Amino acid sequence: MSDTYLELVNSGPAAAVAKKLGLPRPAPLRRTDADAVDQPLTPGPVLVLSDSASTGEADAVAADLLSWDLDVRRDTRLGDHDRWGAVVVVLTGLTHPAQLSEPALTLGSVLRKLAPSGRVVTLSRTAPPALAAPSGDDVDPAPAAARHGVDGFLRSVAKELRAGATGNGLVLADGVEVSSVSVRGGLRFLLSARSAFVDGQLLTVGTDAGTEPADWRRPLTGAVAVVTGAARGIGAEVVRVLARDGAQVLGVDVPAAGEALSAVMNAVGGTALQLDVTADDAADRILDVARSRFGHLDLVVHNAGILRDKLLANMTPEKFEALLAVNIAAPLRMNETFAAPGTLGGQAVAPRIVSLASTSGIAGNRGQTNYAAAKAGIIGMTRALAGPMSRTGGTANAVAPGFIETDMTATVPAVARQIARRTSSLQQGGLPVDVAEAIAFLASPQAGGINGQTLRVCGQMVVGQ
Template sequence: MSDKYTQFVSQGFGRELARRLGLPRPVELRRYEAGKPLVPGPVLVLGNGDEGRSQSAEGIAVELLSWGLDVRRNALPKEKLGAIVLMLDQVRRPEDLEVPMLTAARSIRDLAPGGRVVTVSRTADSAEDPAAAAARQGIDGIVRSLAKELRDGATANGILLGRDATPQSPGALGALRFFLSGRSAFVDGQLLTVSSEAGRAPGDPDKPLAGKVAVVTGAARGIGAAIARTLHRDGAVIVAVDVPAAGDHLAEVANEVRGTALQLDITVPDAGERIIHHALERHGRLDILVHNAGITRDKLLANMDDGRWRSVIAVNIASQLRINDAILGSGRLPVAPRIVSVASTSGIAGNRGQSNYAASKGGVIGMVRAAAPLLEARGGAINAVAPGFIETEMTARIPFLTREVARRLNSLQQGGTPADVAEAIAFLASDAASGVSGEVLRVCGQNLVGA
């Protein structure tokens, strides 16, 4: 569903009217388009050494130059910037943040529409003393605050390096490319941890999933169909899964992406084995599994019945646990796949009338965190995305005023699209996310309620 308000206030008379009346002025976001530059303008790279310089900043500047980007180590007066990258991995105490942050502050106003600010720092729990932990945790607050200040579709996000990761780790560079690109349009105010040096960069950044086989559940429509299309665009062979009742729509999606369709109720006990069998028999491998299938059966808890509760838990979390157990227990898969589950900001902040749904989506988050070591031991990884307000057929049925309020309750002042969720999943499913496991990436425009 299109957001006609955003379209109206993004140009001409509508933009001027919104300015005069003090109305929200969301802009059309910079999203990925094949053939378009990764960043629309120069990239300023700053460090936490003297005058914004550091060894890691120099290294990242060289890396960005190898990507064909126009890199600056010092800002030029009034020059519009496509992005600012802040290398803060060497901070030792809170005072170390002053120079790089105030240096960056002088260039914030020069960010082009759809610009990006990305910090690279270390996790607070890997600090060797309280002062270092304080400085590192302070960066979390900086990123989330700055994301609320930026305008014109610009975003701020951060990369956190674990004990065994460096700024040049494949996962750190992959996350940096994702956050700089249009693929992260609706990801704002988020920090993603890269825990290790594991993995490698994709051979072709435009086809990061080339040669992979990806299973997508709930693929017949909406977000699931968008995931299938995006993974196919990035080079994957798709196995589209949905219930038999959605067979016609499922076949259309599978034909569109030149994949295969598997009509399957994922709540049946042998769903995992049937998915593995189909992928191996039809395509010879299974590299990616996206748990997207989900349902809502909303009711205030005081009025909740066992049918609503059980069905939501069965589809949204119990089925995922059984399928993952089948993956881990299968002797037919030499390497476990990369698994990406769709959670929700409702599982983080809760939502009125959704205690069952929030329980299931909170359960997805807990499952992902606990299952990460199990998948990593088998050569795989597991992560989740947590969408906020996304423009779908379901949200289109929300009453007008409620829908408008929900759309504006994030830093980007608009709803996301199914493609925004799909882009984040495609990134987490790729080798570009090497070293990232057990993470939850919110795709919510920095939702202002609990996320």
């Protein structure tokens, strides 16, 4: 489904009219072109800024960026006709909010020179716990204020950016080095076109558990993945992106979608399995097919889901319970098998489980009490799985899409659809590939330090955080 308004206001007379009337003018986003192998990581040079206490770590970040053949600068001088492809702001040394002023104002002085679809990425530290430590020592309020202040600063910067530019952050746990694989992997994702619809988000890197891929462009080479709900929409795009990144893919969908599923899987040389995920033996059957066909299974993507929207006053037991059965009960049941030690991984990548949540599960949505409950349940399930998965060397994470242009959202009434598109910082809906890119990143070996988290792919919608 295309966004006709976006196309109109970016070409011809309609663009001039929209500008004169002050109408929203969403910009076309820079996305990964699968056919352009040598697509630059950023659309221009990268500026690295820092607070005065983070100079050494900023130098280390700059050195890593240079290793990716980027044009990296440590001062704000730029040619009159040049544009910054990205600005990385290293704030890992903050101990007081006052230290934020200098790098923040320097960032502000260069934002007008940020290229279309440019990037602003902050690196900061996790705030101390809100309660006193077990030893009884009190938490120093100043570092807590400084570190937490970066969150509000970054989210606000993201809302000020224009022309498809985005702002996101990596939040490092104490002890995690800026040069760790998971930090480098997260930074590369946020700088790249793969994160086109990720905006105003902060990802925590909790450990240095990532593994550097042999090829950053195909980090899933040798991995075997299963994707449920793979016949169409987001699921079909997840299959394509995982295969592009090197994975062998087993696609699962209900028998009624068999023809569409076969077409998707044939296109990537994958394997189709017609299966209802609510079946008690669904996980065992998936595992049997994966092992017989590929020898092992590394990655599980829980994408299968249905909608049964009704106001709660009009909701029937059948609609409520059917949705819960597919959207949350089935992943819970299957994870009893997939999260068991020795089931996943042990080959090209460590075990990974990535589940589809939704912004409805974060902020709620009118007429979606059942759907929001299930998707919030996915977030809770993901947090609870983080510990068991880490003990097997793996991770569990979730992706929460906002308004994505699919056949499903095409049925939304026209006015509501336009409102949903324009109420994000990027003023447009995302594409299925945007969700797929986030899933592929979280499934990758370099994301091993990211665990138990939910990454929103929503263009920084006004709802939630």
